[in-house]
Every structure is written in structure tokens, then in C-alpha cells.
Amino acid sequence: MNKAVENVAVALDGIKDGVTIMLGGFGLCGIPENSIGELVKKGTKELTCISNNAGVDGFGLGLLLETKQIKKMISSYVGENDEFERQMLSGELEVDLIPQGSLAERCRAGGAGIPAFYTPAGFGTEIAEGKEVRIYNGKPHILEEALTADFAIVKAWKGDTAGNLVYKAAARNFNPLMAMAGKITIAEVEELVPAGSLDPNQIHTPGIFVQRIFQGKAFEKRIEQRTVRKRD
């Protein structure tokens, strides 16, 4: 099954105003840069974006915030983005903040046909307001529901034409979970290879979860916090 498409424009076909999109990545690590660029170009509006972070000013999802294409963000941490904070505090942007582990598990659940599960995270906080509480092992847990999206856009290191994906190091993060939860999942990869080139034992995202795959034109891979030590 050949899922390879020519370029990012073809890959993002059908993404219309008002859709919900999951975007992989943690901070600026493992984000689908090419697709975000194309969304800016397309000018698609009123988007609901599910992403652990919201990029930074001038990069990642920050680009889509500047152009005001995002109506609502569902994230766990958004502290690196002034424009975000401005839009949120002014009420221009709807924001739903979710504990990071619950966000990850809710995406996985959405992809795995698990409609809801109990977790201790957030009990006793405003996150738990209106949510069912149940005691397990002597500890209160709250009921969290699955998340799905019209589109999931993920970024992988290598991918094959059958849609199998391999991520590199910490750039894996939310990508495999969101790949599971998208009605249509689009993968942008640094290197696209023919089916059969990747070791079947070492696939992080099996091709069944991916509908379209393309090789990104360029990856800036900006570093958010460059921390180094000096050689002795």
C-alpha cells in the first residue's frame, strides 16, 4: 500500500476552516515544521489545535498564532510564547489546559478505542471540576475521556511508503499517540524510503495508523534552550 504523496500541499489536502488538528512534538522538538508552514500559507482558519505546547514567538505553532488561524488550543504547557499569553488573557484564544500525562493517554485512548479511563492526575484541582471521581486502591481518581481529531500531523525521522515510522531520540514524544488518534494521519519525515527498507522489528508507528506520508523539504529544527558544557 503506497501512502506516499508528492509534497506537503497534497498531504494537507482537505484541511478546512474549523477542523481539529493534533500536532506532534514537545516544545520545538519533533514538530511537523513543513506542515505548519503550509498551514500558514493555506490560511486555514478557526482551527482547534491539540499540541502539548504552542511553539514560541516566530516558530512552530507560534506562526499560526501570529496569523490568528487558531481558535482554540488544547495543551499542557504554553509558557514560552508571549503572543499566546496575550491572546489568551485578552480572551481572543480559547485554551484548554490538560495535564501532560492525561493528554498523552487521552490521545492514545482515542486511537485505541478506549473511550474513557481513570487517572489520579488532577484530582482536587480545577482540572477535576465536573469530572467523575472514584476511589481505587484507596486513592481518588478522575474519569478522563479520549481525544480524537479530524487530522493528526506527525513528524518522524524515517518513514516508508507503507506509512511505517521511526522517530529519533526525544523527538518521539506525542507523535506516535497522535498518529493513532487522527481520523486522517499525515506524516512528514526527514527521509522517505521504500517499503521493506525499515526493520519490521523496529517500527515505532505501524503504517496502519498513517494515511499520507511525505518527505519534508527542509527542517530547521530550532533549539529552544541551547545548554552546553565546556570541555575541560
Added chain:
Amino acid sequence: MNKAVENVAVALDGIKDGVTIMLGGFGLCGIPENSIGELVKKGTKELTCISNNAGVDGFGLGLLLETKQIKKMISSYVGENDEFERQMLSGELEVDLIPQGSLAERCRAGGAGIPAFYTPAGFGTEIAEGKEVRIYNGKPHILEEALTADFAIVKAWKGDTAGNLVYKAAARNFNPLMAMAGKITIAEVEELVPAGSLDPNQIHTPGIFVQRIFQGKAFEKRIEQRTVRKRD
């Protein structure tokens, strides 16, 4: 952190009569052969075993059934074992049958601190008796609870002294999930290598889930259904 132990006897230290043990494998594929042999030798009794299958007569968990060391089996499919069927129908053996996907997910949940989740599997069947039902997406789902065990015994292809595991092909099956759910997880591997020898990007079970690891002395790897085609 060096988790390597000398041999199977040391690895299985502390497994006492009456404990609950998860054992990885699907059919005879990916089962911890050396550990099962040692359990027979130890003669530990009154065991509750959680394993997708119950081995065959004379191999795998079938060995522990013959010696009547198992009090209760929690499985999804037990159809390959005459002694099992005899003990079950005569009432000597308690049996809890669980849909395979629910078994897998319940083990994962046990390891992941998710005490319960909803699944459509088994609704309207005797599996659902006494279980809470809730409608999600217009479809009835039942509430299933997590499984954990005093010990999980898994079998991997390669492992390092830090407890990181890599499985081969379809021998992965339940092993990574049970590794997560054991209070003490014991890994028997075909090849034990020093920490740093395995690619950190290609670890199936991170070492955090494994408490003891040893290299198995011998692996028979019996084939249950040898099916071949003739060369043209």
C-alpha cells in the same frame, strides 16, 4: 544500574506458594522457558498464573499444570491443552477467561497506573456480567479494571544489564505489557549484553520496568503449528 543476576534460580528468588505471576508469550511463542522449568523444579504451589495461553501438554505452562502447581489461570485462550481442559471441567483448576485485547490492556493499565477503563469488548456476553456499562459514541462499553501481579516473568531476545529489552518478531506479544505490570519483573533473555550495547532508540521495554535479568541457558522454542509451503 546493574540488574543482571547469575542464573534462573537467583532470578526467581522469593517466588512463594500462592503468589500471582504474569507470564509473557502467545501460544509457545515468546514464553519464558527457563523460568517455567525452574518453577517446576522449585515446586512452588497454589500459583495464580496470568498468561494469554496455558501452554500445551508437555511444554510451556502445560508443565506446571501436570504437576498441579497452578490453582488459577487467567487467560484468553486455552484450547491447546488436554490436561488443562480435564482439570478445568473437573473443577480442580479455577479459570478466568478474558478477551485477549482486554487482557493486554488490563496488564498495560496495571503498569501505567490506570486503575480502570471502558472497552466495547464483551458487552452483552457473560464476560460483562456484573460489570458497569456506559454508552460512548452510541455504543455500549464495559468497565474493566487493571491487572497487576506479584511477579511478571517475561522473555526477550536481547537485554542489557540495565534491564532494557528488545523482543524478536511476534515473540513480543504480551511481554512488554506484563513487564510493566509486575511488582517484581524478571526478564529471561537469549542474549545479555552490557548497558550501552543496545540502541536507546530501539528499546521495546525500558529498563525501569525490569528488576532482574538473566541469560537463559537454553531455548527450545517449540513450534506449535509448523506450516510450510513447498518450493515450486
Added chain:
Amino acid sequence: MALDKIGIAKRIAQELRNGWYVNLGIGIPTLVANYIPEGIEVEFQSENGVLGMGPFPFEGEEDADLINAGKQTITTLPGASFFDSADSFAMIRGQHVQLTVLGAMEVSQNGDIANWKIPGKMVKGMGGAMDLVASADNIIVAMMHSNKAGESKLLKNCALPLTGVGCVKKVVTELAVLEIIDGAFHLIERAPGVSVEEIVGKTEGLLIVPEFVPEMQL
């Protein structure tokens, strides 16, 4: 003439659509893989953790670590992948698999299926069947029209413990193709040379027979 197992498999293979992921149960369903129509590309999922299953291995090339859900030694095709049982059932429960074909002991007119237990007699367990039937949108049952005692397996109500409720969409037997719609079996096709009367006589559940029932084209 009633179909043999291969005939049933061939007929079910006609249901395959390009790009589908398919899970085949043990027995007749497994045979479907041998009759994929020309121009159709599908990928087979095995719930023990394999995507992209290929044919059985050549003699001497069996690998004990590479089996399907029926515990048979297999091979894989380019683009295959291996994964754990939780991910495997995530694919199934999450409806990423487009077609499930499985056998049954009984099917009822409202789509209930029983295939895992005969109380007091046979208790092999449900394996992955309960997850498969509860999750899949598209379930085809491959079975004989009657059991060994000659009793119909297409019933008003299942007598055996259920595997799933209201989930079977289509049944292919040695005699007929039947669709289940609104609490009734609808006769869609009959096996070459098999009469509508024979099918009616061997179907206990409510059967809707249209004026013209075409023969299967195999």
C-alpha cells in the same frame, strides 16, 4: 452445488477493497488470503502482533518467533511491522482494521454471534474474538450453514454463550451470501446450482428472499 471451503474463501475475497487492513480468523478465513482479486492490495493483521503477513515459509525456513494468531509459522512482506498485544488491539478496537473475517458456531438474525464456548463440553476461550466483533464495523462470518448434527447455524436467537451482540454484517456459507439488516437475514446470492428452497429449509432465523437471487460468480 454447495461450495467447499475454498469456494467460501474465494467468495469472501471478493469483498476485499483496495487499501484495507484485514484480520482473518482461524480456519476458512485464513484461506481468504490466497484469493485476493487482481488489482486489489490489502494488508493482513494478526492480533498476536503482526502487520503485513505473507505466505507460509518454505520448508526449513520456519521461525518459531514468527507466527500468526493461529500459531502457524508465517512470513512477512515488505512494509511489515511487529508490535505488542496492546498496540495490536488498539488497532482493532480503534477501528483501524477495515474488515474482520471469522468463523462461528451460531449467528442470529440480529447479528449476534457465538463461537467460543459450549457449556460443560468445550471451553477453549474467546481469544481475540470478543474484541474483534465488538470493535469492527465490518464483520463477515465464514461458516457452514448447518452444524454436524444437521441443525441450522443461522438462528432466531443464539443458544450458545454469545461472543458479541448485533455485530455480524454478512455471512458466507457453502450455500449462500446473506446480509443481516434490521433483524433479518437477507439472501443476497446463492452458491452455483443451489436452490433457494434448500437455503430456506436450512435457515432457522428470519430469512428475507428477494424475487431474484443471483448465483455467486467465482
Added chain:
Amino acid sequence: MALDKIGIAKRIAQELRNGWYVNLGIGIPTLVANYIPEGIEVEFQSENGVLGMGPFPFEGEEDADLINAGKQTITTLPGASFFDSADSFAMIRGQHVQLTVLGAMEVSQNGDIANWKIPGKMVKGMGGAMDLVASADNIIVAMMHSNKAGESKLLKNCALPLTGVGCVKKVVTELAVLEIIDGAFHLIERAPGVSVEEIVGKTEGLLIVPEFVPEMQL
């Protein structure tokens, strides 16, 4: 004399036990990794999907794909592994991580913690903090005893929106080590040269002071 950030980190490092997996939050907690006592082997988990974190990379060897939860470039040690965010929080929620060290804006005498939001002013989000504090059995808070306005951060009740309830076991500040037991802060140690009176004066919540309060050994 009150400790500096490094002093706090050094004192917390004394809490490490051999064989523990440890999650360090952003800020002072991150520094703990630099002061692991001799003979103690621990492994650091970063919730973005890294186990076995090593020191920062040498200049020119930074890898954009290899960062910690603070988005800092890092390295890994032999035996490291990478995994996705669901597996990462499975480790945390499933209590496979033995110690969590994190910062806080406020801690209450019954172990509540607030560290993610100042209504109308600062809303960065909770990140992984809510999962960490709700799951871990062993949570140490590293923070200053007072905020920039000079108000105590060790309170009867938290005023800010909570991150978790009744979960903090120990607090290490520039002035003291405090344990939280049965709804009260218990003064365990004081920083070298810091008086019990100063600690009492800067602690708003219920503080139990034993007859003798030893100085920290750093």
C-alpha cells in the same frame, strides 16, 4: 547562613538512594543531578521521553532531537532509552519512578502544592506536574521559603490554584528541611547558621519544632 540554589540541590541529593529512578523538575531540581553522593547510582527520567539522562552536551554537539523536559539540550548515558509520552507517564503514574523533585509557588501544611497558575496573571500550564504529584509516593519540593514579596510559601492553605492535594512529603528551602506529617510541617534540619526563630517567623503554616534541630551537613 541561608543556602543558595546549589546548597538546596546538594541537600536534596542526600535523599537519593541506590537504584532509584528520579524525575527532576525545571530550575533548582535540575541541579540535583550534579551532586549525586559517592556510591549512589540513580537514573534520571525526563517526562518528554528519556531515561538515563546524562550531562549537557559539549559545545557543538547539541542535538535538537535530544532535549529534556525543560527543553534543554542533553546527552544520554549507557543504558538509556527513548519512548513516547504515554509510556513516559505510564512510568510516572504507575509509580516506577521512586522520587520526584519539583519547584512550587506554595505548599500547605497538609501537603497541597500550587505551582502552575496565577489567575489573571500567569498561565503557563501544568505540563507534567499534575501527573507527577498525583502519582509519586515520594515528592520533595525545592523552593525558597518566601516569595519575592517576602511572604511565606509554607502556608496553612494554598491561595493559588492547586496542582495536587496532600502529596508533598518533604520541602527543602534555603533555610530548612521540613517533613509534612499529619497536617503539619515538621522542622527536621536548619541551614548552617540559620536560627530556629527565623524559620518560625517565615513559616505561616503550622510548624512543629523539636527540642533540638540539627544543622544540615553539606
